[in-house]
Amino acid sequence: MPFTLGQRWISDTESELGLGTVVALDTRMVTLLFPATGENRLYARNDSPITRVIFNPGDTVTSHEGWQLEVVEVRNDNGLVTYIGTRLDTQEPVELREVLLDSKLVFSKPQDRLFAGQLDRMDRFALRFRARRYQSEQYRLPISGLRGMRTNLIPHQLHIAHDVGRRHAPRVLLADEVGLGKTIEAGMIIHQQLLAGRADRVLIVVPETLQHQWLVEMLRRFNLRFSLFDDARYAEAQHDSDNPFDTEQLIICSLDFVRRNKQRLELLADAEWDLLVVDEAHHLAWSEGEPSREYQVIEQLAEQIPGVLLLTATPEQLGMESHFARLRLLDSDRFHDFEQFVAEQQNYRPVADAVATLLEDKAISNDEMNALSDLIGEQDIEPLLQTANGKGEGKQAAREELIRMLMDRHGTSRVLFRNTRNGVKGFPQRVLHQIRLPLPTQYQTAIKVSGIMAARKSAEERAHDMLYPEQIYQEFEGDSGTWWNFDPRVEWLMGYLTSNRDEKVLVICAKAATALQLEQVLREREGIHAAVFHEGLSLIDRDRAAAWFASEEDGAQVLLCSEIGSEGRNFQFANRLVMFDLPFNPDLLEQRIGRLDRIGQARDIEIMVPYLEKTAQSVLVRWYHEGLDAFEHTCPTGRTVYDSVHEQLIGYLAAPENSEGLDEFIQACRKQHNALRSQLEQGRDRLLELNSNGGAKAEALADEISLQDNHIELVNFALNLFDIVGINQEDRSDNLIVLTPSDHMLVPDFPGLPEEGCTITFDRAQALSREDAQYITWEHPIIRNGLDLILSGDTGSCALSLLKNKALPVGTLLMELIYVVEAQAPKHLQLTRFLPPTPMRLLVDRKGTNLADKVEFESFNRQLNAVNRHNGSKLVNAVQQDVHAILQLAEPQAAEAARKLIDAARVEADEKLSAELERLQALKAVNPNIREDEIAALESNRSEVLASLNDAGWRLDALRLIVVSHQ
Secondary structure: OOOOOOOEEEEOOOHHHOEEEEEEEOOOEEEEEEOOOOEEEEEEOOOOOEEEOOOOOOOEEEEOOOOEEEEEEEEEEOOEEEEEEEEOOOOOEEEEEHHHEOOOOOOOOHHHHHHOOOOEOHHHHHHHHHHHHHHHHHHHOOOOOOOOOOOOOOHHHHHHHHHHHOOOOOEEEEOOOOOOOHHHHHHHHHHHHHHHOOOOOEEEEEOHHHHHHHHHHHHHHHOOOOEEEOHHHHHHHOOOOOOHHHHOOEEEEEHHHHHOOHHHHHHHHOOOOOEEEEOOHHHOOOOOOOOOHHHHHHHHHHHHOOEEEEEOOOOHHHOHHHHHHHHHHHOOOOOOOHHHHHHHHHHHHHHHHHHHHHHOOOOOOHHHHHHHHHHHOOOOOHHHHHHHOOOOOOHHHHHHHHHHHHHHHHOOOOOEEOOOHHHHOOOOOEEEEEEEEOOOHHHHHHHHHHHHHHHHOOHHHHHHHHHOHHHHHHHHHOOOOOHHHOOHHHHHHHHHHHHOOOOOEEEEEOOHHHHHHHHHHHHHHHOOOEEEEOOOOOHHHHHHHHHHHHOOOOOOOEEEEEOOOOOOOOOOOOOEEEEOOOOOOHHHHHHHHOOOOOOOOOOOEEEEEEEEOOOHHHHHHHHHHHHHOOOOOOOOOHHHHHHHOHHHHHHHHHOOOOOOOHHHHHHHHHHHHHHHHHHHHHOOOHHHHHHHHOHHHHHHHHHHHHHHOOOHHHHHHHHHHHHHHOOEEEEEOOOEEEEEOOOOOOOOOOOOOOOOOEEEEOOHHHHHHOOOEEEOOOOOHHHHHHHHHHHHOOOOOEEEEEEEOOOOOOOOEEEEEEEEEEOOOOHHHOHHHOOOOEEEEEEEEOOOOEOOOOOOHHHHHHOEEEOOHHHHHHHHHHOHHHHHHHHHHHHHHHHHHHHHHHHHHHHHHHHHHHHHHHHHHHHHHHOOOOOHHHHHHHHHHHHHHHHHHHOOEEEEEEEEEEEEEOO
């Protein structure tokens, strides 16, 4: 094309310069000024990487003064273009010479980018289409929000999370027994609520000792970066906002941090949270006349925050008043009178008995049939009862339907979930090995001297000291480097490890210093590889230590953990636990064993306890084992017994040489433990456990998610994404890949990829054993950020390819058009359940014939070849009118297909949301645990969803021009 002064061109290689103007010409060169940046460029006239910019009728252009013109006609005067049309703001006819176009012109429509020569590589076009297709498919899956967690696929956990996570502002009590994963369930619910847009701001309030555990669990398992607020962090945030809690969206803080300062509590309550999570809720003491300060704090927050999750391992039978108090925090209108609540609980006994009869396949007597009719409260269930009592094929289905009716009407499943180990099954056995060792004379001397000097200490302080004789010896001798030379526990540990070199062994001790000293001894004396894991390490260093221990190849045989350092980590690939010393209370003991004793543990847990005779250790090991049975079984009564006998226990620990009455004390504790345990078993609510467990539906849910794990489409897409974005990939053993940023990435900083890089895996089992590796799923931030990066910009929206096919005439044109059907709506409506941004692919020839159904994308894409960008621009200019004609022929076809998608989405949304609403309204009539605000929210959601679908539209998202060639 000949050049003329004043023409507008765009650089093929530097599109960020904007629109350039021809300002100088000679026989060989042309000079362009780019007013947007004030830069000049000199190009050869014959073969320059620039493209002429000419708009067409129907386009909208912007003048340098900012007003816009809808083009009706294009006039060419001696090589210069004038646009004739209607000014959009005044609706007046106007002409605009091309020299007066806005120089900051950005081509966003695919057809504009095509005509401007801004062609993408073929692989980027393919990536964009795949991203659109995969994103649409993922939105539609009912398991959305449940796949991205680094957790085992435990059915009862998935069932609870699937039920609660989809609710509007859920307010529930999670009361599973120890080891069944309440923290995991809460994390799954939080994850779903955040992904779905039902929640944006989450506050987690926990005991101070559990803050770090929650922080690690949320980050490592759910990729949720919470901020830990303590006094220092709070003071720092005061400089940034009038309300420091507005500076972060996700916050963890301790209950004590909230309780200590009234003004701080007021600010916390005013911060407009969407979801409150409270762990260890059974410690919130309450009575009608005198609620504790801790209870009042949580009550104030729960009144302000729509969604509330309370976590407790203590079932209601350990205190009806305490149980009522927790339910009262969830719904003070429903649970307002304690006496009435007690009466209601008594009424659940016949329901539980009826469920037992139905579950155990017993014949249903006439009296039981009458009772079931009364409990369900419907007149038309007689045929169902007869079928359930018969012998035909429908018997089991009829019994399941009766149980479902009982759940709907009488279960507390809307507010309470509780699973027990008896109900869940799948746990390993625990085997205790007590290793009694003599007390060295060095310790005897140090303890005697310490006893004389300890008169100023309280009994509890002395008891703590007596549990760790090496600490007493170090204080006595002033030498921290010799105790291991004579401590028989060290000799026993070295012997045990050397005779079990093929086994991974977790060793836990109370103090970080002890762990560090043991590592040195094992390394220097026996050459044993031991990783150390304690609270003084950074998160990265802890990850490295855990990864070294987890690695099958060249990994550490031993992991030496301190008490606090082991919080929040699970090492269930190992089954050997050595307690080098004993913790002070049953909660910490269960936490230690819980590092290995989890659902999914394939082997029995071997628990080794080397202890020194005539010390507090010998007393404590007896009390835990004989008094509480806490080593070989979970001990839900432990804290209750511990609190009731605390002073006596402290006395025996502080003076272990005084064993008078110890046998009787331990027997009394065992009697109390057995009585409480019996209460728990008698009070088991079969209906509640059945609902909490999820049954066959929960199993099916776990299976469905498992099918999505390590899916080949995800792996291929992710690796393709990393290649195109420019992220370096290095394969490692054990299904691991190391990602690092490169100097040529699409963006300077890829969201979610650290500067130092990261290790990833697509394998769930590997991710569970290697916590230093990120577990990549469709829901991982790296994939979600990658999808956003590709789809929110122009990457891959315009391409040109050659099709070498001798069966077609040379020069045959095809247009591959990707339209997107979408509706704009607030995230909390979850419109993507019914109409996610959905790609529609058309493959149109010059006659307007759509060949997409006959030509599959992937196989077609493999037949195409790339075109040099500069040659491509010339080719596009030559067929510009043909392209416009094809686009006009395709538009009506896209409109028709889009309307069908929108109509189908509207019908689906109406049917599902109406059915959900009708079910909830029907349940409300028979079950008081259905909240009015839930029904109101669902009604509002339905009307807003349908209104948003009415406004849905479609647009051209990407195109590829295909030219047939024989060469």
